[in-house]
Amino acid sequence: MSELAKPAPGELTQLLIAWSSGDAHALDQLAPLVYAELHRLAHRYMNREHAGHTLQTTALVHEAFLRLIGNPQESWQNRAHFYAIASQMMRRILVDYARANLRAKRGGDMTRIALEGFDLPVSEPALNPDVIALDAALEKMAEIDLRRSRVVELRFFGGLNVEETALVLQVSPDTVIRDWRVAKAWLFRYLNDGR
């Protein structure tokens, strides 16, 4: 009998299940859902009253993830599994998105109309990783340290908190916190020193 007797609610679940069982097309259906959240967030950032309020930003992002990855109230079957797949999905879609953006920039055919008056909460460039490079670094990391690379996947791409990450990896929250610190140091070094 199936371990997963029933799915967590939501169409996203269905698509994620389809994707994780090899249906590549499911990703095409998932991408618009992620893009929709992306746009929603971006619009909120453009709304000046929200700009710069870190707390509010955190809440907005949390809200976006909640809509994408679901309600933690659900019973667990699927929850850990679901988080894991959802994080992989986010990684794939956001890296693809970054690649598409890069192509557009290289095309260089866009008219830039500069205007003042919009303060956006953009992080400093050095601390704002290039998602494509990070993805590659993470792949490297997975070769030597799968668990820690998954911590990064779950937290950075999947937006999971420490407890949720611990649930997925079946380790203690303390371990997640330690792993996260080690992984960050490794990645930071890899991305900045090229090794």
Added chain:
Amino acid sequence: MMEDNEWEKISGLFERALELPAAERRAFLGEIARSEGEVISHEVEALLRADQNSDGFLNSSALNLAAQQLAVNCEQIRPNAQFGNYRILSRLGAGGMGEVYLALDEKLGRRVALKFLPQLFMRDETQLERFEREARAASALNHPNILTVYEIGNTGGRTYIAMEYVEGKTLRTRISEQNFTHEEILNIAEQIGEALNTAHRAGLIHRDIKPENIMLRPDGYVKLLDFGLAKPLNESAMVPTSNREHQGPKSGQQTRHGLILGTPGYMSPEQARGEALDGRSDLWSLGATIYEMLIGNALVAGDASGPAMVEMKLGDHQYLFRPILQNTLAWELGHRYQNARDFLAEVRKVKVALERSKQKKFSAETKNVIAAALFLLISVIGLMAWREPATLKPVSKISNQESVPASSYYWELSESEKSAFIRETAHNIAKMLGENPSALSPEHAKQIKKHVEAYMGKRNSLSTAPGNESMKAVYARASVYAPFIIEAFHAHRLPPILGLYIAMNETEYHPCTESPVGAKGLFSFMPQTAERYGLRLAPEDERCNPRKIADAAARYLEDLTKIYGRDADGLSLSMMAYNCGERCVYRALADLKAKNIEPGSFWVLVDYNDRLSIPLQQETRNYTPRFFAAAILGEYPERFGLEIHRLSTYTTQQ
């Protein structure tokens, strides 16, 4: 590339270094250099340096960073930016498939709305094509209730559609203000019906009718926006009743990979399944929109539709809308209006009836009132018929309620009285399940109590969101399907209340008995579970057939009782296995047994919770305790101020 074990060593030392005060780290590195060599110590040092400099690194999620970047990109369209003849004045908002700006057409001196395709999509030919199709489709339609499209343009690498600028508000905004009169609803329904009639006859379906896509002008005109998802109706125009064979193949879909476009909640069942559509799909979406104006809440994506649902939600004074809702929100295509004209005819008929009923409102003897009363009477008789499974024998004793102090409401009790009440009632529920249930400890009661109170908090909820509905709505669903559940569980020698409360527990999160989105049915079956129990998923999803799903659920539970037993304790274990899978419980019990803890009752898992895996710890605190909580509210509704019949009364003969 370093070796695996080398990294293990480095990361271990790095973690140890992190635990040291900063001042002692240098000495520690020296120690490493001596014992492990320079290379290793150098690596650890580099990591420590990175750790110090990386404050802020990765402290935001990828989604957030992408959104910030996108925000920067989007800012390129600013006031006074020029696109062809158009000068941007301000941003109006974001619609389906793009950003909309108010602009001035400097040549003609009129204000227009400019809709820009998001840059992300401009690189995708399919999306670009869809965007252009929107423009072509909508510009081909000339109707006062459809937004006029002027032209499609491309300037500075950005594609846009110039269209009529409508001052007013969206129906979404109007819905949030509430207080619709029935006239207003009918008026909006009529105008959108007219727009659809024209579009459908021109071979176009809208595919995304929803309150966001309907604009209300102050002068009373209603405009349908956003033919963004429209596609020509080339293969099947309005299909006659008899011809329902087109349900299967997806031929003629212009969407890539069967991509489903539309908005959950307004999507017709066939649209959600990715099947070929015709105008009747728009009529469903329009029905969902009317429903929302009338009820105030959106139809839940995947909610039950059809007579039972409409019956349940419609207030007595809203009976005039009954035919409109039933004939738009019908699951079966053949049971819907076959075209927008039929819909319009009904809307006009209702308008006339409403007018008349107002004129005669002081005369108690009017035909309308009699008709309404008759209709209500018939409905009540109809519902009673549902509720009398006349051929069923009582299979479980209703527990003796005298033992529970029966005076006050639950919330009036002291904490210790509450716990005692929970223990006692839960024990009664366990006895209803089977013989000799294990005694419940205060800890067990605590787990159940938590869920009882969570349910209680939603007692009068107005939300229709999964998990937040009022108890009454959840309860009503379980009771409407009670006859099927009772019959099936009875046939498999399982206590019917088990089925009823599982259905209640499940429908809380899967209110879809006939889900347009990934049908799951009353018992939330996964496709593979459904197939194993002989349910077909296509052409009709049999998980939505109450008789079949109830039977399958009973058989599934029967199989589980073969492992866990049929007594009260075995059934609570089976219930848990029903939710998390046969093996998850089996393994947990085996683990406990290995530690010399005798399994037997579900509650043993609660007692030894700390020895279980984290997910299983969560699980033991949730599903089965929640079942008991649902049953306590359902069996002692008067203690919670709920005006409902006890579900177990459905299992006995009158």
